[in-house]
Amino acid sequence: MQLVDQTKVKSRMQTRLKQNKILKGVFFGTTIFALVVLVILLYRILTQGIGYLDLQFFQNFASRFPEKAGIKAAFFGSLWLMAVIAPVSLILGVGTAIYLEEYAKKNRFTTFIQINISNLAGVPSIVFGLLGLTVFVRMLEMGRSVLAGGLTMSLLILPIIVVAAQEAVRSVPKELREASYAMGATKWQTIRRVVLPASIPGILTGGILALSRAIGETAPLLMIGALTFVAYLPENLLSGFTVMPIQIFNWTSRPQTEFHDVAAAGIIVLLAMLLIMNSIAVLIRNKFSKRL
Amino acid sequence: MKFKGIMLMLVMSMILVFASACGNGGNSSNGEGSSDQVSGNVLMDGSSTVFPIMEAIAEEYAAEQPDVKVSVGVSGSGGGFEKFAAGETDITNASRPIKEEEVKALEEAGIDFTEFEVAKDGLSIVVNKKNDWVNQLTVEELQKIWTGEATMWSDINSEWPKEKIQLFSPGTDSGTYDYFNEVVLDEQQMNKEATLSEDDNVLVNGVTGSKNGMAFFGYAYYLENKENLNVVPIVNGDGKAVKPNAETIQDGTYEPLSRPLYTYIKHSAVKDNPAVYDFSKYALENAGAMADAVGYVALPEEKYTEATDKLNEIAGK
Numbered sequence: 001m002q003l004v005d006q007t008k009v010k011s012r013m014q015t016r017l018k019q020n021k022i023l024k025g026v027f028f029g030t031t032i033f034a035l036v037v038l039v040i041l042l043y044r045i046l047t048q049g050i051g052y053l054d055l056q057f058f059q060n061f062a063s064r065f066p067e068k069a070g071i072k073a074a075f076f077g078s079l080w081l082m083a084v085i086a087p088v089s090l091i092l093g094v095g096t097a098i099y100l101e102e103y104a105k106k107n108r109f110t111t112f113i114q115i116n117i118s119n120l121a122g123v124p125s126i127v128f129g130l131l132g133l134t135v136f137v138r139m140l141e142m143g144r145s146v147l148a149g150g151l152t153m154s155l156l157i158l159p160i161i162v163v164a165a166q167e168a169v170r171s172v173p174k175e176l177r178e179a180s181y182a183m184g185a186t187k188w189q190t191i192r193r194v195v196l197p198a199s200i201p202g203i204l205t206g207g208i209l210a211l212s213r214a215i216g217e218t219a220p221l222l223m224i225g226a227l228t229f230v231a232y233l234p235e236n237l238l239s240g241f242t243v244m245p246i247q248i249f250n251w252t253s254r255p256q257t258e259f260h261d262v263a264a265a266g267i268i269v270l271l272a273m274l275l276i277m278n279s280i281a282v283l284i285r286n287k288f289s290k291r292l
Numbered sequence: 293m294k295f296k297g298i299m300l301m302l303v304m305s306m307i308l309v310f311a312s313a314c315g316n317g318g319n320s321s322n323g324e325g326s327s328d329q330v331s332g333n334v335l336m337d338g339s340s341t342v343f344p345i346m347e348a349i350a351e352e353y354a355a356e357q358p359d360v361k362v363s364v365g366v367s368g369s370g371g372g373f374e375k376f377a378a379g380e381t382d383i384t385n386a387s388r389p390i391k392e393e394e395v396k397a398l399e400e401a402g403i404d405f406t407e408f409e410v411a412k413d414g415l416s417i418v419v420n421k422k423n424d425w426v427n428q429l430t431v432e433e434l435q436k437i438w439t440g441e442a443t444m445w446s447d448i449n450s451e452w453p454k455e456k457i458q459l460f461s462p463g464t465d466s467g468t469y470d471y472f473n474e475v476v477l478d479e480q481q482m483n484k485e486a487t488l489s490e491d492d493n494v495l496v497n498g499v500t501g502s503k504n505g506m507a508f509f510g511y512a513y514y515l516e517n518k519e520n521l522n523v524v525p526i527v528n529g530d531g532k533a534v535k536p537n538a539e540t541i542q543d544g545t546y547e548p549l550s551r552p553l554y555t556y557i558k559h560s561a562v563k564d565n566p567a568v569y570d571f572s573k574y575a576l577e578n579a580g581a582m583a584d585a586v587g588y589v590a591l592p593e594e595k596y597t598e599a600t601d602k603l604n605e606i607a608g609k
Contacts, residue, residue: 064586227365228364229347231350232361255587
């Protein structure tokens with residue numbers, strides 16, 4: 001007895017295999033397309049900017065001479081900004097996530113909060129800039145300072161961090177928590193000793209990715225009046241500052257083509273910083289995910 | 293615990309960041325001491341068109357007065373006036389004269405100020421290098437082209453090709469657009485088919501890439517792209533067709549498209565803050581040279597002397 005008609009299968013096999021091959025080609029093509037575009041972009045930026053990328057580029061402030069122009073103020077401005085954003089957004093974000101996941105009861109109110117957080121992640125960044133300008137710069141009278149900029153950016157990336165941290169906390173197996181409760185631990189002890197250590201790779205990965213978004217953003221900072229030319233480094237949280245994307249944007253809009261090459265050098269620095277941050281995120285994930 | 297280790301590492305790296313940032317802040321070089329050393333902050337914002345001049349001045353000034361912290365923002369002419377009225381800046385730059393409602397806002401805020409002209413810019417009307425037919429245009433013809441009344445070259449002059457003109461214009465937020473809107477368009481709606489961009493380099497690329505392209509932007513952008521663009525002589529009030537260049541912009545024969553660039557200085561800042569007075573004085577004395585250096589056109593020398601006198605009067609010196 002034969003259940004499968006071999007001749008029929010054989011006749012269709014050819015087209016099936018062909019389909020398989022075609023689709024494989026299509027998917028390979030899309031991957032290659034994205035890669036090629038990226039490579040061309042990187043190649044252009046590297047060839048344009050590499051000539052201006054030397055030690056002096058990090059030691060000089062902005063200048064009207066392309067060969068003397070440097071990214072010092074913007075580079076340190078970005079670092080200062082990060083120093084404000086990282087603690088503020090991580091503490092607020094992880095706190096919110098723990099409350100929502102561990103303490104809050106699942107009712108309409110928490111669903112409402114949840115939906116709002118997800119929506120906030122999609123709000124255009126310029127809106128956060130307006131908020132920062134009214135609340136931090138004007139109402140709280142922080143002026144156009146690192147602090148005002150950092151707090152505005154923290155708000156911008158907060159939703160992303162909350163969502164990432166929630167995911168991480170949620171992915172901790174129930175059994176671990178139950179084991180901890182069974183040993184007589186309180187809720188806080190469980191969170192501190194079991195849940196947080198287990199979810200730290202997820203939280204840090206999400207946090208670093210959100211931070212790398214923050215250092216690439218310009219719009220909210222322009223809105224609150226971050227500066228474009230500063231020939232000094234921030235000295236405290238209330239100093240004026242500029243950041244790398246603003247400096248790069250300023251260089252690209254110059255009429256002189258030499259400045260476009262200087263901008264490319266700035267882009268290389270920004271890209272390198274982002275790549276380093278993203279690799280740290282990957283490293284953390286790989287290192288800690290093995291523990292469980 | 294590993295978790296603690298990570299946290300410790302984070303905190304340590306943050307401290308490092310702070311330390312390195314602070315460490316670098318301290319090493320200011322010794323100035324030459326041409327005049328008395330002053331210190332303080334000078335807060336400046338405003339037009340992105342004027343920015344290159346102020347950046348150049350601030351750069352030179354930093355060598356002379358290393359203890360004065362000059363910062364320049366680019367919120368645009370309008371945004372600059374808003375911050376000026378909010379009392380957030382000492383000096384604001386504009387690529388157009390202050391508007392009446394802005395004067396009102398400043399009066400309400402109780403801020404006295406004086407307008408200073410720092411340099412001139414010539415809005416340059418450019419066409420493609422292959423465009424050999426356009427030898428001159430009048431303001432009326434420009435208006436026809438930019439409002440969309442004339443869409444073909446042949447609509448302006450029957451000898452010109454029957455091809456559609458492609459328009460490239462700076463974005464509506466820029467002072468450049470404002471000025472063109474006032475002088476050429478007479479507040480009429482610009483042809484909706486025009487491509488608008490906030491980045492003037494996009495306009496340059498647009499015109500170099502299309503044979504029937506036409507754009508307008510600051511003189512500096514034309515100067516940098518001279519080899520790839522043709523500039524159109526504009527017929528002035530005396531009926532002469534004039535090309536924009538340093539002389540015609542300075543002596544005013546390139547009109548009506550020569551526009552003055554301004555800086556507005558707050559009186560109280562000049563009086564109470566020696567750094568603002570010293571910087572403003574330096575700025576007015578050197579604006580001409582710096583304007584030339586970054587692609588704008590200096591005013592006649594006596595204008596700057598007059599401006600400095602006016603500044604001294606305000607400061608009571």
